[in-house]
Amino acid sequence: MTSLSNLINERSFRRLALLTVLSVFLLILVGGVVRSTGSGMGCPDWPKCFGQWVPPTDVSELPANYQQIYAHRGYKDVQFNATKTWIEYLNRLLGALIGLFIFLTFAASIKAYWRRDRPIVGFSFLAFLLVGFQGWLGAKVVASVLSGWLITLHMLLALIIVGVLLYVAARSQAHVKSVVPVTAKPTVYRWLWISTGLLLFQLLLGTQVREMVDEVANQFGQQQRYRWIDELGVRFYVHRSLSLVVLASQLAWILPFRKEAKQRDITYILSLAIVSLVLMEILTGAIMGYFAIPGWAQPVHLTLAVTVLGLQFIIILFLYADRLLPVLPKNSSTIQRADTPML
Structure with missing residues (x-):
C-alpha cells in the first residue's frame, strides 16, 4: 500500500x-x-x-x-x-x-x-x-x-x-x-558548451538591445517606428551578426552528433528541434530588422532563444547522465517503455 x-x-x-x-x-x-x-x-x-x-x-x-x-x-x-x-x-x-x-x-x-x-x-x-x-x-x-x-x-x-x-x-x-548516457566524440562536447555559452551571451545581449529599443521608442514614438533600427547603434549590429555565429556553433556539434545518434532517439529529435528553432529565431530577428520591429516578433524571438537554451541543457543532461541523473537498477519494475520520452 x-x-x-x-x-x-x-x-x-x-x-x-x-x-x-x-x-x-x-x-x-x-x-x-x-x-x-x-x-x-x-x-x-x-x-x-x-x-x-x-x-x-x-x-x-x-x-x-x-x-x-x-x-x-x-x-x-x-x-x-x-x-x-x-x-x-x-x-x-x-x-x-x-x-x-x-x-x-x-x-x-x-x-x-x-x-x-x-x-x-x-x-x-x-x-x-x-x-x-x-x-x-x-x-x-x-x-x-x-x-x-x-x-x-x-x-x-x-x-x-x-x-x-x-x-x-x-x-x-x-x-x-x-537513462543510458549518450556517448559522443570530444568535439561534440566541446562545441556543445561553446554554442551554449554563445547562445547565453547572445540572449543577454539581446536584452540590452531591447532596452535600447525602449529608449528609441520613447524618443521617436510609434509614428516614426521605421527609424528605430537606424538609431540602435553598434550593439544591434553585433547582435544581428552574432546570430550567424551562433548557428554555425550549433551545427558544429549537431552535424557530427547526428551521425552517431539513432534516428528515433530523443537526443536526435532534440537536435533537429534546436536547428529548426535557431533558424526560426534568425527569421524573427530578420523580420524585426526589415519590418520596423513588429510588436509580436519581440516576445516570440525571446521565447525561441530561451527554448533552444533549455533544449541544449537537456542534451547536456543526456551526455552527462551517469553523473547528473540517478541510474535505475536493471530489474526495476518502474522502468517505462523504451520509446517513452524523458521529457
Whole structure:
C-alpha cells in the first residue's frame, strides 16, 4: 500500500514539475509582451498597481493629481494607460501563480522524494528561493524605472530558474525510465558548451538591445517606428551578426552528433528541434530588422532563444547522465517503455 502511494505521489510530482517548467516559459513569453508593448511601467509601484490591489480601468478612478504624487516618489512623466497597466498587472498575476506552482513543486518533492532522492527536494527548494529573490528583484526593477543592468540580471535569473526546474523535472523522470548516457566524440562536447555559452551571451545581449529599443521608442514614438533600427547603434549590429555565429556553433556539434545518434532517439529529435528553432529565431530577428520591429516578433524571438537554451541543457543532461541523473537498477519494475520520452 505504501509503495502504491509513493508511486502516485511521484507521478503527481512529475506532472506538476513539467507543468511548472512550461508555465515559466509562458511567463518569459508574457514578459516579452510587456517589453514589446512598453508596459514595463504600466504599474509604477509594487506590489500594488497605482496604489490598488486591482488596478483601475480608467484614469477617472485615480486622484486628479496622481502624476504629482508619483513625481514626488521619483517617477517622472507617469501617464495612466489602461492597456499597458493591465498587461503589466496580468504579468504580475502570472508571476505570482508560477511562484505558487514552484512552492507546490517543493512541497510535493518532500512527500515524494525525501527518502528516495533528496537532491530533487534540494533543487526544488533552490527554485523556490530563487523565485522569491526574482520577485524582490522585479520590485527593484520597477523602483529603478527599468534600470538596464537590473533588467539583464532579471533575465539571467529567470534562465537560472528554468535550468533548475528542468533539472528537477529530468531527474524525477529518470526514476521511471532508465537513462543510458549518450556517448559522443570530444568535439561534440566541446562545441556543445561553446554554442551554449554563445547562445547565453547572445540572449543577454539581446536584452540590452531591447532596452535600447525602449529608449528609441520613447524618443521617436510609434509614428516614426521605421527609424528605430537606424538609431540602435553598434550593439544591434553585433547582435544581428552574432546570430550567424551562433548557428554555425550549433551545427558544429549537431552535424557530427547526428551521425552517431539513432534516428528515433530523443537526443536526435532534440537536435533537429534546436536547428529548426535557431533558424526560426534568425527569421524573427530578420523580420524585426526589415519590418520596423513588429510588436509580436519581440516576445516570440525571446521565447525561441530561451527554448533552444533549455533544449541544449537537456542534451547536456543526456551526455552527462551517469553523473547528473540517478541510474535505475536493471530489474526495476518502474522502468517505462523504451520509446517513452524523458521529457
